[in-house]
Amino acid sequence: MTELALRGATYTLAADPFLNSPSDCAVYESDGCILIRDGLISAIGPYARLRDKLPADIELRHYPDSILMPGFVDAHIHYPQVEIIGSYGAQLLEWLNKYTFPAEARFADPDHARRIADFFITELHRNGTTSASVFCTSAPGSVDAIFKAAQRHNMLLLAGKMMMDSHAPANLVDTAQSSYDDSKALIERWHKRGRCRYAVTPRFALTSSPRQLELAGALMREHSDVRLQSHISENRAEVARASELNPQRMHYTDIYDHYGLLSERAIYGHGIHLAEDELRRFHEIGAKIAHCPTSNFFIGSGLFDIAKTKNAARPVTVGLGTDVGGGTSFSMLGTMSEAYKMAQMRGNSLTAAQCWYLATLGSAEALGLGERVGSLRAGRDADIIVLDPRATPLLELRAGVAESIDELLFALMICADDRAIAATYVAGKLVHERDFAD
Numbered sequence: 001m002t003e004l005a006l007r008g009a010t011y012t013l014a015a016d017p018f019l020n021s022p023s024d025c026a027v028y029e030s031d032g033c034i035l036i037r038d039g040l041i042s043a044i045g046p047y048a049r050l051r052d053k054l055p056a057d058i059e060l061r062h063y064p065d066s067i068l069m070p071g072f073v074d075a076h077i078h079y080p081q082v083e084i085i086g087s088y089g090a091q092l093l094e095w096l097n098k099y100t101f102p103a104e105a106r107f108a109d110p111d112h113a114r115r116i117a118d119f120f121i122t123e124l125h126r127n128g129t130t131s132a133s134v135f136c137t138s139a140p141g142s143v144d145a146i147f148k149a150a151q152r153h154n155m156l157l158l159a160g161k162m163m164m165d166s167h168a169p170a171n172l173v174d175t176a177q178s179s180y181d182d183s184k185a186l187i188e189r190w191h192k193r194g195r196c197r198y199a200v201t202p203r204f205a206l207t208s209s210p211r212q213l214e215l216a217g218a219l220m221r222e223h224s225d226v227r228l229q230s231h232i233s234e235n236r237a238e239v240a241r242a243s244e245l246n247p248q249r250m251h252y253t254d255i256y257d258h259y260g261l262l263s264e265r266a267i268y269g270h271g272i273h274l275a276e277d278e279l280r281r282f283h284e285i286g287a288k289i290a291h292c293p294t295s296n297f298f299i300g301s302g303l304f305d306i307a308k309t310k311n312a313a314r315p316v317t318v319g320l321g322t323d324v325g326g327g328t329s330f331s332m333l334g335t336m337s338e339a340y341k342m343a344q345m346r347g348n349s350l351t352a353a354q355c356w357y358l359a360t361l362g363s364a365e366a367l368g369l370g371e372r373v374g375s376l377r378a379g380r381d382a383d384i385i386v387l388d389p390r391a392t393p394l395l396e397l398r399a400g401v402a403e404s405i406d407e408l409l410f411a412l413m414i415c416a417d418d419r420a421i422a423a424t425y426v427a428g429k430l431v432h433e434r435d436f437a438d
């Protein structure tokens with residue numbers, strides 16, 4: 001039985017601030033303590049209350065002037081696209097052909113997959129991200145590589161083999177049957193092995209034949225606890241092409257719905273251009289959306305309307321994703337900042353609690369992981385980050401005049417980056433410690 005206690009300010013969300021009053025959502029303790037046992041949070045509360053209950057020989061790590069938070073949960077990210085982050089001058093369909101597909105083809109080489117997978121996991125930890133839903137490539141070896149890298153750090157990670165049998169380069173396409181067989185074998189090999197979780201991953205409606213979508217539906221029926229990740233309604237040309245390819249379907253959402261791919265276990269990236277009846281269907285069936293603002297700005301896809309999507313009359317569950325390499329940063333802080341700005345463009349000012357919720361518990365709930373990660377609570381996994389609100393001279397100056405925790409957290413999410421992540425713990429183990437000497 002391993003035991004460790006962390007002391008510092010603690011902040012967590014306990015409920016969705018888009019749908020509940022703020023006082024019911026954020027829980028802040030200015031001098032708190034988290035007790036960790038066997039990778040789980042065994043107790044959390046004010047240090048003054050827990051101090052006397054700590055075992056005499058426990059290791060206590062004190063982080064004065066820092067804030068202990070749940071690790072970030074990235075609801076949508078592509079690890080094979082790390083090398084093409086920040087690629088110039090194209091919108092979605094051209095960007096896929098020009099940059100993405102050539103980069104993904106390199107993952108047929110297991111050494112390349114291993115090298116990028118290791119880099120990727122380290123980069124997540126440097127940015128305070130402790131769980132993610134990860135797209136791989138159509139090569140099954142790319143899935144092995146990312147799960148092996150995640151497993152070395154005991155990370156709770158969702159990932160899946162990209163299913164794509166149409167309208168893509170010959171060196172990337174699979175067939176409907178091979179994608180089914182490979183996905184099934186990967187589910188058997190990896191799903192629920194340690195903290196690994198499988199996500200059935202048809203890329204999007206444009207690169208899957210009807211038969212492949214049908215077989216993705218079969219995988220979901222045959223494995224009642226795997227998740228599904230894909231893309232929907234990101235770009236107007238994509239939406240038009242999806243209709244052209246599926247003239248018998250009412251709208252984009254109806255394509256996935258028809259094949260049994262819309263369910264409470266499914267999360268779709270983007271959803272920028274979904275119409276009201278599509279959002280209503282998402283709500284009705286419990287399907288989720290991963291909002292990826294840095295990507296939407298960078299690829300020029302459009303402005304996601306989060307207020308409309310989470311309309312309390314028929315709320316759709318939304319998580320926050322970086323969408324690297326369409327997205328421009330691994331940092332969920334930077335991603336919150338862009339989510340705030342995108343909402344501003346729609347005339348809606350998100351609160352600090354709403355943004356921190358999206359990056360933690362909101363994403364965890366969107367991935368079906370809300371009972372394990374995304375919040376600090378006894379019984380949850382000990383995935384914890386240590387935030388340094390004075391990590392740079394500018395942040396120090398700004399923190400000095402902040403009059404409330406909300407004001408401090410807001411300025412931090414707008415202005416901070418990976419330098420503010422002083423430490424990252426996964427299942428109670430330190431996996432990253434910032435070193436300014438580097």
Ligand code: GUN
Pocket residue numbers: 078092096100203204231234295323326
């Ligand atoms: N739609 C289908 N594939 C992709 C992808 O790799 N990135 C983004 N941003 N959108 C997609």
Ligand code: ZN
Pocket residue numbers: 076077078231269323
């Ligand atoms: Zn994506």
